[in-house]
Amino acid sequence: MNLKYIYCLFFMVVLPSILPAEDGSQLWLRYPTNRNNIQTEQKATSEQSGVTISVALKELNLHWTGQRVELRIDKKLKALKDGYEIKGNGQLITVTSAQEVGLLYGAFHLLRLQAAKANLSDINLTEKPSFDIRILNHWDNLDGTIERGYAGYSLWKWDELPNTVSPRYEEYARANASIGINATVLNNVNASPDILKGEYLNKVKTLADIFRLYGLKVYLSVNFSSPKILGGTKDADPLNPEVKQWWANKVKEIYKLIPDFGGFLIKANSEGQPGPQDYGRTHADGANMIADALKPYNGIVMWRAFVYSPSDDDRAKQAYLEFVPLDGQFHDNVIIQIKNGPIDFQPREPFNPLFGALRKTPEMIEFQITQEYLGFSNHLAYLAPLFKETLDSDTYSDGAGSTIAKLTDGTLRPAKVTAISAVANIGEDTNWCGHHFAQSNWYAFGRLAWNHQLSSEEIADEWIRMTFTDDKNFVTPVKEMMLTSRETVVDYMMPLGIHHIFAEGHHYGPQPWLSEAGRKDWTSVYYHNADNTGIGFDRTETGSNAVSQYFSPLNKIYGNIETCPENLLLWFHHVPWNYQMKNGKTLWDELCYKYDTGVKTVREYQKIWDQTEPYIDTQRFREVQSKLKIQARDAVWWKDACLLYFQTFSKQPIPYDIERPVHELDDLKKIKLDMKHHN
Ligand SMILES: CO[C@H]1[C@H](O)[C@@H](O)[C@H](O)O[C@@H]1C(=O)O
Numbered sequence: 054m055n056l057k058y059i060y061c062l063f064f065m066v067v068l069p070s071i072l073p074a075e076d077g078s079q080l081w082l083r084y085p086t087n088r089n090n091i092q093t094e095q096k097a098t099s100e101q102s103g104v105t106i107s108v109a110l111k112e113l114n115l116h117w118t119g120q121r122v123e124l125r126i127d128k129k130l131k132a133l134k135d136g137y138e139i140k141g142n143g144q145l146i147t148v149t150s151a152q153e154v155g156l157l158y159g160a161f162h163l164l165r166l167q168a169a170k171a172n173l174s175d176i177n178l179t180e181k182p183s184f185d186i187r188i189l190n191h192w193d194n195l196d197g198t199i200e201r202g203y204a205g206y207s208l209w210k211w212d213e214l215p216n217t218v219s220p221r222y223e224e225y226a227r228a229n230a231s232i233g234i235n236a237t238v239l240n241n242v243n244a245s246p247d248i249l250k251g252e253y254l255n256k257v258k259t260l261a262d263i264f265r266l267y268g269l270k271v272y273l274s275v276n277f278s279s280p281k282i283l284g285g286t287k288d289a290d291p292l293n294p295e296v297k298q299w300w301a302n303k304v305k306e307i308y309k310l311i312p313d314f315g316g317f318l319i320k321a322n323s324e325g326q327p328g329p330q331d332y333g334r335t336h337a338d339g340a341n342m343i344a345d346a347l348k349p350y351n352g353i354v355m356w357r358a359f360v361y362s363p364s365d366d367d368r369a370k371q372a373y374l375e376f377v378p379l380d381g382q383f384h385d386n387v388i389i390q391i392k393n394g395p396i397d398f399q400p401r402e403p404f405n406p407l408f409g410a411l412r413k414t415p416e417m418i419e420f421q422i423t424q425e426y427l428g429f430s431n432h433l434a435y436l437a438p439l440f441k442e443t444l445d446s447d448t449y450s451d452g453a454g455s456t457i458a459k460l461t462d463g464t465l466r467p468a469k470v471t472a473i474s475a476v477a478n479i480g481e482d483t484n485w486c487g488h489h490f491a492q493s494n495w496y497a498f499g500r501l502a503w504n505h506q507l508s509s510e511e512i513a514d515e516w517i518r519m520t521f522t523d524d525k526n527f528v529t530p531v532k533e534m535m536l537t538s539r540e541t542v543v544d545y546m547m548p549l550g551i552h553h554i555f556a557e558g559h560h561y562g563p564q565p566w567l568s569e570a571g572r573k574d575w576t577s578v579y580y581h582n583a584d585n586t587g588i589g590f591d592r593t594e595t596g597s598n599a600v601s602q603y604f605s606p607l608n609k610i611y612g613n614i615e616t617c618p619e620n621l622l623l624w625f626h627h628v629p630w631n632y633q634m635k636n637g638k639t640l641w642d643e644l645c646y647k648y649d650t651g652v653k654t655v656r657e658y659q660k661i662w663d664q665t666e667p668y669i670d671t672q673r674f675r676e677v678q679s680k681l682k683i684q685a686r687d688a689v690w691w692k693d694a695c696l697l698y699f700q701t702f703s704k705q706p707i708p709y710d711i712e713r714p715v716h717e718l719d720d721l722k723k724i725k726l727d728m729k730h731h732n
Pocket residue numbers: 192200201242243320324359397398425
């Protein structure tokens with residue numbers, strides 16, 4: 054055998070088999086592994102060592118390479134809830150919490166610090182979570198598909214459960230625990246009633262039993278008509294005693310199987326889902342009836358405010374109009390779950406004016422991690438800046454400083470329980486989220502739910518070092534790319550407050566032109582209103598007056614074209630094409646430059662990424678590289694579609710220092726840019 058052959062054999066066969074799999078399946082959990090499990094010194098002191106403590110010990114034994122660690126339960130730390138203290142004296146590190154799960158979170162905190170190579174000699178820190186319930190919403194259907202899911206089919210194998218248990222259930226729970234996520238809604242808010250059949254509840258129980266080890270509680274989305282469909286009641290009227298009884302019995306059945314079951318998430322009277330209004334009742338009547346059934350077991354109802362019926366009024370106003378009159382009528386185990394913006398998870402929206410407007414009803418945020426409106430799992434968009442933009446928005450509801458974070462975390466409006474949610478981007482793909490960088494959004498949501506004070510940069514930094522490498526030649530440029538990436542998507546899709554000009558149905562590519570949708574608020578022209586005079590949605594007093602739903606002084610600030618932030622200009626105003634922007638450019642020119650900047654920045658990302666090749670494994674390098682190619686092509690498509698179409702109204706040239714369109718408008722109209730387009 055010649056030497057060359059042996060070399061080849063080594064590099065092609067032996068080496069790959071000894072290198073760890075770099076397919077993304079390990080997420081950010083790439084801790085070093087202690088050979089032979091030598092770290093047996095870790096010990097736990099508590100009256101009873103529960104399962105979650107053993108999981109914490111297992112993590113440390115396997116992955117902690119530092120000094121001795123002791124885990125202690127101390128009820129005196131009750132005020133920290135499931136938070137913890139970590140103290141060290143050079144020889145010994147003590148993690149203390151009032152709750153077992155707090156010790157698990159503390160263990161993961163240590164592993165995070167180890168990955169960051171932090172100096173732990175005299176470590177002394179206290180952590181208390183920002184929100185009690187930190188919950189993922191899966192839009193997973195019982196047939197295995199996922200609504201707005203871009204990482205393959207559902208993780209939950211309903212037809213195999215409860216007999217066959219995928220190892221990924223535990224991996225999923227572990228990943229969540231590592232970032233403090235402690236709750237999950239397993240099924241789509243467009244809920245099949247079947248989830249409440251005994252057969253399915255047994256499957257849910259199996260998942261709950263696995264998740265419990267990691268402090269992860271199970272919740273379900275339920276269909277408001279369930280009693281009628283499953284129980285044969287005459288109707289599902291919340292005031293019908295037979296209906297109430299059905300819910301009470303069903304809840305009892307659930308808690309018998311799952312004693313720590315969390316509660317229900319409900320989408321009612323929205324997009325065709327049944328609800329109390331079908332019987333002339335209110336959202337409060339519906340939510341309370343179900344909440345009462347859960348009350349004896351400490352369960353809660355998360356009732357969604359995402360409602361918009363066909364109406365002549367501005368869709369952006371509807372949640373506020375329907376829910377504000379009901380303030381004070383909800384029972385105390387109901388929380389109103391509100392999407393971050395008033396329309397629908399757009400690349401940029403102002404915050405939903407319902408935040409702060411309910412004074413006697415607890416409110417929680419719903420974010421969307423899955424990128425329904427940000428390029429699915431094809432585009433790189435780090436969402437921590439979007440999440441923070443909402444959390445840090447000042448509503449002025451209780452005077453200056455009434456941020457959405459403080460309104461929902463119990464600071465300004467004390468609540469029995471506080472919560473924060475996000476629609477998951479997780480599927481059965483090997484790398485969980487479809488795009489390696491989409492994992493960072495799952496991570497970022499968990500970290501912000503734990504501590505909304507963390508900056509987007511800190512979170513990106515942690516995630517990059519844990520997921521890829523801590524070589525600064527990689528970390529610095531990649532972090533910069535992540536931090537600007539959401540704004541870049543805004544630039545090439547919908548700059549200056551433009552919104553919802555997505556292709557109807559799939560929401561991937563652009564469709565600013567008129568479509569044949571069933572409802573006018575499902576067409577993009579409803580939102581952009583481009584005509585020969587200008588572009589944008591007039592939500593001022595002369596238009597829909599949605600600005601009046603914001604507290605003073607925001608109503609004035611947004612309502613005045615001169616003071617409205619330019620990144621929301623066309624959300625609130627219909628603006629003439631020749632309107633002069635703050636930088637002196639006309640609106641039309643500015644729009645052109647924004648789209649162009651978006652395109653150019655994605656090309657920069659390609660260059661940045663190509664230079665990272667020496668620092669990471671080939672597989673992930675190539676996979677991200679090919680996604681960036683798609684993103685760059687899509688960005689051009691967006692720019693051409695929007696500029697060529699809007700130009701039919703502005704009737705002005707595209708500034709000559711901008712790259713010319715490479716598409717014809719008529720061609721773009723013929724092919725709707727969707728995922729299939731790339732296959
Ligand atoms: C689950 O349905 C979704 C629907 O797919 C989505 O396009 C829209 O964003 O919002 C709905 C909702 O949030 O209820």
